[in-house]
Amino acid sequence: MNLFAEMRAGVIAALDQMTAEGTLPQGLDFAAVTVEPPRDAAHGDMATNAAMVLAKAAGKKPREIADALAAKLAADPRVTAAEVAGPGFLNLRLAPAIWADVTRAVLAEGTDYGRSELGQGIKVNVEFVSANPTGPMHVGHTRGAVFGDALAALLGFAGYDVTREYYINDGGAQVNVLARSAFERYREANGLEPEIREGLYPGDYLIPVGEALKAKYGDSLLNKPEEVWLADVREFATAEMMAMIREDLALLNVKMDVYSSEKALYGTGKIEAALKRLEDLGLIYEGVLEPPKGKLPEDWEEREQTLFRSTAYGDDVDRPVKKSDGSWTYFAPDIAYHWSKIERGFEQLIDVFGADHGGYVKRMKAAVAALSENKVSLDIKLIQLVKLYKNGEPFKMSKRAGTFVTLRDVVEQAGADVTRFHMLTRKNDAALDFDFDKVLEQSKDNPVFYVQYAHARVSSVLRKARELGFDVSDAALAAADLSGNTHEAELALAKKIAEWPRLVEIAARANEPHRVAFYLYEIASDLHALWNRGNDEPALRFVQEGDAAATSAKIALARACAVVISAGLGILGVTPAEEMR
Template sequence: MNLFADIRSLVIDALTALTDLGRLPAGLDLAAVAVEPPRDPAHGDMATNAAMVLAKPAGMKPRDIAEALAAELAADPRVTSAEVAGPGFLNLRLAPGQWREVVSAALAEGGDYGRVPAGQGERINIEFVSANPTGPMHVGHMRGAVFGDALASLLAFAGHEVTREYYINDGGAQVDVLARSAYERYREAHGLEPAISEGLYPGDYLIPVGEALKARFGDSLLDKPESEWLAQIRDVATEAMMATIRDDLALLGVEMDVYSSEKALYGTGRIEAAIARLEQAGLIYEGTLEPPKGKLPEDWEPRQQTLFRSTDHGDDVDRPVRKSDGSWTYFAPDIAYHWDKIDRGFDALIDIFGADHGGYVKRMQAAVRALSNGKVPLDIKLIQLVKLWKNGEPFKMSKRAGTFVTLRDVVEQAGRDVTRFHMLTRKNDAALDFDFARVLEQSKDNPVWYVQYGSARINSVLRRAEEMGVDVSDAALARADLSILDHPAQITLMKKIAEWPRTVEIAARAHEPHRIAFFLYELASDLHALWNRGNDEPALRFVSDGDPSATAAKIALARAAGVVISAGLGILGVTPAVEMR
């Protein structure tokens, strides 16, 4: 059940009736007609913009359309009043029974309540994390991992077929640096002093890799030239780092469906084929780029390069795909990789990048548009930095210095559920503070605790009701007589439960899983407000001693809220609390 969609259908039917009566012109596009909660709850239960969006194409005054529409809607038993406000907004009040039906629907549908058909099985590939395999994941990777995983779950809940994908950047110079760093730890494992020169990775996380190299190769690689050991050690070290990354992701509750390798693109003809495809479209040429704007770098000189005409597809400048020495740029394998995703039949692509990749957005979108003839959209989400705080002091991290704060450090101190929820309390492109004291405090100001407290309270009243002999199964509660649920605080909670399918649809369409976290906090607030009212008004307490019928009705409301909380937390990858400790 989606009450907002149902009432929108009612509005569309009323507009169609007005058209049939000749009171509205035929052929109006009704796609922009919306039904949503009013900004001020005092104005009604729902509001529609129908008159405002149809006035211009209909050649009529908005208020005239609104008044005619109000008369049509008021005749429906689901609507108790339809009032025109301002220049033509229409506020609706619904019969209380509509909100009670939402409770019954949530119980009957269970975990499927709120699922929407918006996705219609569309195949979406979400590439996220994709950290260079040069060390453990740090807190910056963690936010992207949580965001990507939650977005994947949200889109799946909204009816899409989703693939989670990790792109292993194992084809660039950074993995050679990893190999050289690991070789020094290999020498250290043999009792030699490691030469961790500037530019190498100095972190202690490579010490076990050095030991593993010793166990595998003995001393056979000692004092050998780099050309004889680089490839072997690179493969072993990369494999070891990817095992660590997989363990880190598992600790965070993230499981990838596909791991793709950049290195696998080289020497297979895939990069050449992707560039050839662009060349066939007249988008590859030999040329020289203009110098960068601003202060000219001292080492800049004009060079003839192979360029992709990305400006034809919305980019600011054309981009090099092959250097003047004949080698591929970093952009070339990325083009081939995205062509591979298009070739696998995905209907839409989503890439999740760190904030420092902002300059990569337009060129990558241009490439995908060119490769797919504009048929496959690419949405790129940038993840802003996380600032860690502890004891009032900021945590600093530096991957090269080997003193960075790892994902594992954070999860082991704060817990998976707290970490995941808090990472979604801000929009992805807004900076986020993670204060260890704040995220663990038990107060309304801590959203994860507040939502979990709501879940625990619901479970506690279910246990109490069961102890007094009430059947608290969803099937039984769905049959409860809900007519006693008429207090404004109870109806407020029912209204919030009714917003769940609409919230899922909006969040999925916008690719914004943080909307789910915000909604859960609001739902928990309404639940706690009703609970607290029961302290002063016994009739509002969820369990009424000696009155199983009234208890069943109120428990049904609590359980319906629990259905939504469980579904929402499931999207965020957080386990609902059974009890608070």
């Protein structure tokens, strides 16, 4: 049940009637007509912008359309009042029985309440994390992993066919640096002093890799030149790092559907095939780029290169795909990788990048638009930095990692549930402070605790009711007489529950899972407000001893709230709390 969608359908039906009667001209586009919660709850239960968005095309004043629409909607049995405000806003008040219907729908549908067919099975690829396989994941990767996983879950809940994908950046020079760093730990495992020179990875995490290399090769590689051992050690170390990354992701309960390798694109004709696709479209040419604006780099020289005409698809400048020496640029395999996604039948692509990849957005979007001839969309979400604090001070770096705080450090300190929820308490493009003391404190100011506490409170009510002999199964609660839930605090909670399906679709359309976290805080606030009113007004308490009918009605509302919280936490990848300790 999506009450807002149902009421919008009612508004559209009324507009169709007005068109048939000649009140509105034929051919009006109703796509921009919305039905949403009013900004001020005192104005009603819902508001529609129909008169405002149709006035210009209809050649009428908004108020004139609003008055006629209000008269039509007043005949809807669900509507108790349709009031025109200001220049033409239309506020609707709904019959109390509607909110009881919402509660029953939640109890009948369970955590499937709010699921949507918005996506219509469209195939979406969400690529996230994609960290270089050169070490453990750091806190920035943590936020990207949580965001990507929650976004994938949100889209799945909204009816899309979602694939979670990790792109292993194992084709560049960094994996050679990894191999050389691992070789020094291999020397160390064989009793020699490692030479961790500048440019190598210093973290202790490579010590076990060195020991594993010794177990496989003994001392046979010690006196061999680099060209003999580099390829084997690179492959071995990369596999060890990917195993570590998978373990790190598992700590966050993140599981990828697909791992794709950059290395697999080289020497296989895949890069050439993708660029041939662009060449056939007239978008590859030999040319010389203008020097970069601002201060000219010392190593810049004017030279002919193979270029992709990305400016034809909104980029600022055309981009090199092959260097003057014939080697590929970093951009070339990325084009091939995205071409592989298109060839695999994905209709929408989402890339989750670190904030330092901002300069890559336009060129990558241009490439996908060109490769798919504008048939496949690409949305790139940039993840801003996370600042860690503990005891009021910046959290110290990990000795194990050598230069940064790891995902494992964060999860071991805060736990997976807290980490996941808190990483979604800000929009992805806003910086986020992660204070270990604050994310673990039990207060209203901590959204993780506040939402979990709401769910735990309902669980405690259900336990108490069972002990008193009440049947609190969802079927029994759905059959209860809910007409007595008319207090303003009860109605506020029921109305917030009704917003959940609408919120799911809004968040999915925008690819913004943080909206779910915000909504959960709001509905938890309404539940806590109702609970606290019960402390002063016994008639509002969920368990009314001696009055089975009232108890069932009030617990039905609380249970419906808990179901929605559970569904929302499920999208965020957080386990609902049954009790707080």
